Amino acid sequence: KHFAKLYCAFTVKTKPLFSLILSNMPLITRDLLRKRAEHNEGMISTLEEISLHQEELESINEVLGMTCRKLKILYLQNNIISKMENLFHMKDLVYLNLALNNVTKIEGLHNCEFLGKLDLTVNFIDLDELKDSIDHLQSRTNLHDLYMMGNPSEHNWPNFKHYVIAKLPQLQNLDGTEITRSMQIQARQKLPALEIELEKLASAVRTEKRAKAIITEQAKPAPSVTTYANGVTIEDVDEEAEGSNDQSQEMTDNTPETRVRIYQELAQQKKEKEDRANVNAPKKRNYEKEQEESIKAIRDKEAEEAGDIKQKNEGGWEFYWDEETRPGMVVLEVRVQKFLDSSLIDVDVHPTYVSMVIKSKVLRLRLPAEVKVSESKCQRAKVNGALLIIMPKLDSKANAISIRGDQRAAQRAATTSGGAAGGATAAGPARTIASSQQRAGAVNASASSAAQPQRTVLKPKKLSLQEQMMQEALQSAGVDTPSASGTETRSNSLLDASIGAASRVGVNVSNIVPR
Template sequence: MSLCESETMTPRYITLDLIRKRSEHNEGLVSTLEELSLHQEELEAIGPVLGRTCGKTLQILLLQNNVISRMEPSSLRSFKCLEYLNLALNNISAIEGLHHLQWTLEKLDLTLNFIDVDTFADSVTELAALSHLKDLCLMGNPCAGWKGYRPYLLARLPHLRTLDGEAIGRSERIRASQTFGSLETELHELANACKTKKALEQETKKDGQPQNDNDVTHHSPETRVRQSREMARHKAEKESLQRANYQPKKRDEEKFSFEHKNAIEMARQSEDDEKIRNCNEGKWEFTLDEETRPGYFVLDVTLQKYLSTSLVDVDVHPTFVRIVIKSKLLRLVLPCEVQAKESIAQRSATTGHLVISMPKVQLTNNHDNAQMISLPSCSKQETTPAAAINDYDATMGSKLTPLKGPVQIEGLVKIGHGGIGKQEQSIPQTALGMKVIRTTRISAINTNHDEDDGEEHPPPLF
């Protein structure tokens, strides 16, 4: 491709097909996107499409390694809750269009752009309006070569906590404030000199005068645009060959809603027609905890942080819980009964995990009806009717017989403290079904049974 052809190409900007292609983590739904990565797409502008489609929900936007030349206010105006904007390795020469994000934007990365000292003061003024901005990266820009670059930023941006990956100390900020007056004067002089130099360069280009090879730099906005367009042409040729085998999903909310409801209905029918069984179609990672919060089952399902909650459906039943995530069923049979109406489902704002808290059924004794008792074979709160106590052993799960004969007390108390040792021979049962126990008293107790002095003796200690 010749230089003339590359310069006359239509600038590439963000399209709806490109957004769908990069939103597979959200099932291709663009209106609920919270995170979007569009790096290395040879973009020259952001355009209006992105803000109109997902500007109300987008929180993280990654646009690094493109050739975007301007932060156009018309393109950024539609973003309402953007927290992190990455425009590293682009052709940005001035910071603009961000004042409406003063309550949301927390991190801005503009590493390796073309912000020079002539636009530095105005760019910092734009950043000063962002009261929630905590992390800023401007390394690799021409303005970063000025020795007063860091103290000037610290003096003008008191809300900043990290600059170019380095934490800002209190003493450093105080020193920056003390030298701000001289820094501002120095920056004004440098800006005028830079503007004059750039004006002369523009006149040289218009006049067609050859430049010295030592003055030409390959790292310039014009050179990057030319290389980007060449790469875009190669990518287009490659994609045209692969188009038959791959197409981004084109799914709207109405179609997905139908698929999601259909998956829920199929899960309900399977629960009505057959025995409830565990199922994990989406291979979701989860934990079921009953120890951290006594009296509760806490189910923690690992979901992507920026997965839209509209893709998740939760239904808690007394004996099982059903979750449909992106039309994939996760069903778990609970060890014991829970209070479905009192259960709570929440999404973690930090990790995106789905956490469902399900209180166990608290049982009380009722002598009129069948009493409920706990079985160690399940959890502490798992219960069964007291009538079943004759059918199952609470410890081993085997058949029980009615209690007959004496209680075995051998070994409960040490012999030295008056306990009973193991009997050497078996003693027949009496008519009452009781065994005669021979005892040996310790020395502190009178053991003379032949002489009856009429005094009452305490019973033997066991």
């Protein structure tokens, strides 16, 4: 019923100096901050509010303070943070929520000069640390709301509120209760007696904690430990005894140690669940590592091919040259994605070309003029995220766009005039031959047309309105009319004949005017 618990230790004369303890508790990382900064489009440098609750965090590491310096609202409730630290970079912090943690003392708020609301509900600030904690908040002149309900100091001392109100005159609300003027006057009157009472209670609490620590240390069974020469230590633990003890304790004490053990179990279960979910998940790419490897390989290859630089655009990026907006400079604008992290862009400017590695892909371009490398600079546009590379020319007027345009126009003009002069002499005989050939062809065409008999093709003439009316009148009278086709002469004869025929049969033609 025993099992061996194995861990490594570095020992000097059988006394361990450092033990390697494996912990599955999560830490505050840049990936976690980006995940929680979705409301700010994943931008963590400009983040003003973030929620890191229920993340089983044991501490506030330096990543949060160094990365998110513009934070105004920070939620850290329902973790197991035991110390308020690494908050000195957050000068703009207005609201800090550390409810349901393991904080035992208020500290680390020296630079949070704009702090207006502090929530420390259900923590472990006891009477032995109350005086130092409240003294630390006296310099926070903008602090108006304070929540300390559920702390041992608030639960075990009836005069807790009077003491806090007297020591912090800037407070307007304490544990959700508005502080009135009369409450402040009464608290200040009781303050001398409250300080004496607090000193006695704090001393008693310190004595009680020391006694509990001694009893706990003596009650702990001495494990059977075997240390080998290579530094490996084997500890025998009675699993059955531990299991029986755990089962017998149905109720657990509300102590920092108990909460740490509970949250460690929760973190272990959470990690196992994530591991099972990630078994079949696609492998996550490390873009930063890929970028570093690509930069090194590309720069080494460019160093080898220093005399033969070839232009390349592997990513298909849109780019534009500008030499007119800023006279004497070459400005290269590359349209990269707006939300592309700048750490994935590497720019290397040379006197005659510029080489960029953007997300492991190369963009290499020859410059229109030689530039000053030491004075070149890069910028990112805030609107669309475009990359601007500003490079001063070695010669401010060298190879400008207008100069190149004038040169190309002069070259085209010289080519056109030279070609016209040379072509006139060379094309003279050709044009003469072509003219004689055309005349010969015309003579042959005339001869062939004269040999053929002439035929006249009469096209039917379209009748006018008067002729149509006359034809309809004759048809109604039963008079035969000739065909309406023929020449102008035949049309006139038709009209005269029709009028005469119509007169003989008694048709009124007075309203028809002959053409």
